[in-house]
Amino acid sequence: MSNQTIRLQLPNDRVKHRFPDIEDIIKRLLFSPGDGEIWLDQQRMLLLHSAAIASLRRELIETLGSDKARGLLSRMGYQSGARDADMVRREHRNRNDFDAFAVGPQLHALEGFMSIETIVQEVDSETGHYYGEYIWHNSAEAEEHLRAHGRSASPVCWMQQGYANGYLSSFLGRQMLVREVECKAMGHATCRIIGKAVEQWDAPENDLRYLQAQDFVQSPNNRQVNFQRSGDPVSAKINLVGISSGFNTVCHMIQRVAPTQATVLFLGESGVGKEQFARTLHNISERAAQTFVAINCAAIPEQLIESELFGVEKGGYSGASQSRPGRFERADGGTLFLDEIGTLSLVAQGKLLRALQEGEIERIGDTKVRKVDVRIVAATNEDLRKQVEAGKFRDDLFYRLNVFPVQIPPLRERKEDILLLVEHFLNRFCALHKCQVTGFTESAIEALMRYGWPGNIRELENLIERGVILAPDGGAIDIDHLFTSGEKLGAAPSAKEPAPSSSTVNGNVPQLADALHAALADSQISLDELEEIAVNEALSLAAGNVSSAAKILGTTRARVAYRLSGKKVPHPAE
Numbered sequence: 165m166s167n168q169t170i171r172l173q174l175p176n177d178r179v180k181h182r183f184p185d186i187e188d189i190i191k192r193l194l195f196s197p198g199d200g201e202i203w204l205d206q207q208r209m210l211l212l213h214s215a216a217i218a219s220l221r222r223e224l225i226e227t228l229g230s231d232k233a234r235g236l237l238s239r240m241g242y243q244s245g246a247r248d249a250d251m252v253r254r255e256h257r258n259r260n261d262f263d264a265f266a267v268g269p270q271l272h273a274l275e276g277f278m279s280i281e282t283i284v285q286e287v288d289s290e291t292g293h294y295y296g297e298y299i300w301h302n303s304a305e306a307e308e309h310l311r312a313h314g315r316s317a318s319p320v321c322w323m324q325q326g327y328a329n330g331y332l333s334s335f336l337g338r339q340m341l342v343r344e345v346e347c348k349a350m351g352h353a354t355c356r357i358i359g360k361a362v363e364q365w366d367a368p369e370n371d372l373r374y375l376q377a378q379d380f381v382q383s384p385n386n387r388q389v390n391f392q393r394s395g396d397p398v399s400a401k402i403n404l405v406g407i408s409s410g411f412n413t414v415c416h417m418i419q420r421v422a423p424t425q426a427t428v429l430f431l432g433e434s435g436v437g438k439e440q441f442a443r444t445l446h447n448i449s450e451r452a453a454q455t456f457v458a459i460n461c462a463a464i465p466e467q468l469i470e471s472e473l474f475g476v477e478k479g480g481y482s483g484a485s486q487s488r489p490g491r492f493e494r495a496d497g498g499t500l501f502l503d504e505i506g507t508l509s510l511v512a513q514g515k516l517l518r519a520l521q522e523g524e525i526e527r528i529g530d531t532k533v534r535k536v537d538v539r540i541v542a543a544t545n546e547d548l549r550k551q552v553e554a555g556k557f558r559d560d561l562f563y564r565l566n567v568f569p570v571q572i573p574p575l576r577e578r579k580e581d582i583l584l585l586v587e588h589f590l591n592r593f594c595a596l597h598k599c600q601v602t603g604f605t606e607s608a609i610e611a612l613m614r615y616g617w618p619g620n621i622r623e624l625e626n627l628i629e630r631g632v633i634l635a636p637d638g639g640a641i642d643i644d645h646l647f648t649s650g651e652k653l654g655a656a657p658s659a660k661e662p663a664p665s666s667s668t669v670n671g672n673v674p675q676l677a678d679a680l681h682a683a684l685a686d687s688q689i690s691l692d693e694l695e696e697i698a699v700n701e702a703l704s705l706a707a708g709n710v711s712s713a714a715k716i717l718g719t720t721r722a723r724v725a726y727r728l729s730g731k732k733v734p735h736p737a738e
Contacts, residue, residue, distance in 0.1 A: 244326075278302050378419050
């Protein structure tokens with residue numbers, strides 16, 4: 165596919181609902197009953213009865229109500245569509261535009277939801293244009309709804325609509341919205357959907373609210389920009405951005421704990437957004453009208469941490485020319501956020517513990533005890549249990565803080581969130597720097613999805629700002645505008661980069677390369693035989709364990725099992 169733009173046009177009117185061959189996709193579908201597994205490429209799948217899904221849907225509607233049930237099913241569909249789009253981008257980068265994009269509807273049909281007829285499909289990712297119109301035939305969701313509830317007054321293909329939104333948005337790199345404008349469950353002959361960019365719809369929030377796990381999560385169509393960076397102190401309400409299951413789990417947990425007075429401990433790598441979640445927790449709590457005070461414990465010298473936390477009286481130490489309240493007093497009635505709490509010295513930990521236990525503090529140089537009403541929210545990127553075992557963190561303080569731990573997954577485990585965050589930062593920095601950037605090229609989108617994000621959301625934010633500045637006005641952000649500071653993509657080379665030569669790849673094993681060259685020149689070995697040798701040797705090294713053999717070969721267990729199941733290589737007992 166082109167690195168510059170994706171333009172999809174139907175071949176001609178007579179074949180408007182014909183899709184390209186997906187034999188290669190079908191070959192990636194592996195049934196391994198001996199292992200109790202089904203795989204589609206690198207994704208494990210489940211084969212479920214449609215009636216069981218219908219029963220779950222019915223119970224969700226009856227227990228949660230239609231709105232919450234629709235939201236849950238829509239988000240399930242969205243994540244499935246986003247994962248399929250990720251697979252298509254990875255495996256079909258060399259197909260023509262129409263064929264690659266059309267794999268999504270085919271996958272949806274392959275997974276048993278319906279058959280799809282394309283009426284209109286126009287896409288230009290560089291200018292941001294997208295319009296699609298489709299007919300869904302034999303919708304399993306509509307049929308099961310009719311069977312359980314009878315005719316509906318509104319469309320009911322919630323999971324399928326979520327899938328389409330997830331696939332389109334992930335494939336194109338910007339938020340799209342699909343609406344079901346006709347539905348078989350409403351009495352129409354078939355289901356009909358229309359998809360286009362969010363901003364081209366009237367009242368898109370009516371649909372997009374179902375993708376928000378909680379009210380404080382930002383809707384994908386939100387165009388309001390906040391020029392503060394993620395690490396800056398802001399008092400305004402913060403709306404979080406995300407849709408992945410890991411993100412939603414964190415949102416549900418903070419919604420649960422917010423009305424209480426419990427101490428919360430956020431855990432996760434640097435840059436995952438711990439302070440953003442902490443601020444959101446404060447904003448939805450009963451203390452929202454009071455102050456949120458944050459302190460980065462790692463940024464305060466040890467000799468000053470006590471005065472920063474508890475304050476100082478005039479003359480309390482040399483240079484203290486005036487009295488000053490500490491963070492505890494400033495947060496009285498509100499929330500005190502202790503970031504990077506694992507860096508505190510043991511002495512500082514002891515003084516903090518007393519303040520937490522007694523709810524009172526003393527300023528340095530003062531004898532007056534001050535009562536404070538503060539909710540403590542802490543965060544760390546370290547394993548505090550290991551710190552306790554190593555004697556670097558007090559166990560009594562750990563147990564005091566570990567009342568309600570919340571683990572925030574890293575961005576590499578929340579791939580469904582990446583493109584939502586990308587668009588969020590794109591809108592912000594285009595407005596901040598007054599740049600006219602239309603979007604991202606396909607190679608840029610692929611690189612953003614493949615990158616490992618060691619710096620998590622903070623790194624993503626910085627890269628998008630860099631891309632906005634470097635991209636030409638009126639053009640799209642390309643891969644060369646993003647990864648300019650030594651980042652290791654760790655992915656297949658882009659179309660702009662030449663593939664490594666065999667001498668480079670095999671430079672450390674010249675004898676193997678020479679032997680292979682000679683065997684191929686004399687037609688002494690085929691690709692199947694070469695594959696069989698590699699798999700057999702890996703299995704031998706792994707003592708017959710397929711998972712270990714896959715690691716040796718640098719591939720997935722599913723791919724090795726597929727080759728074994730094809731009878732090309734005898735399947736050993738594990």
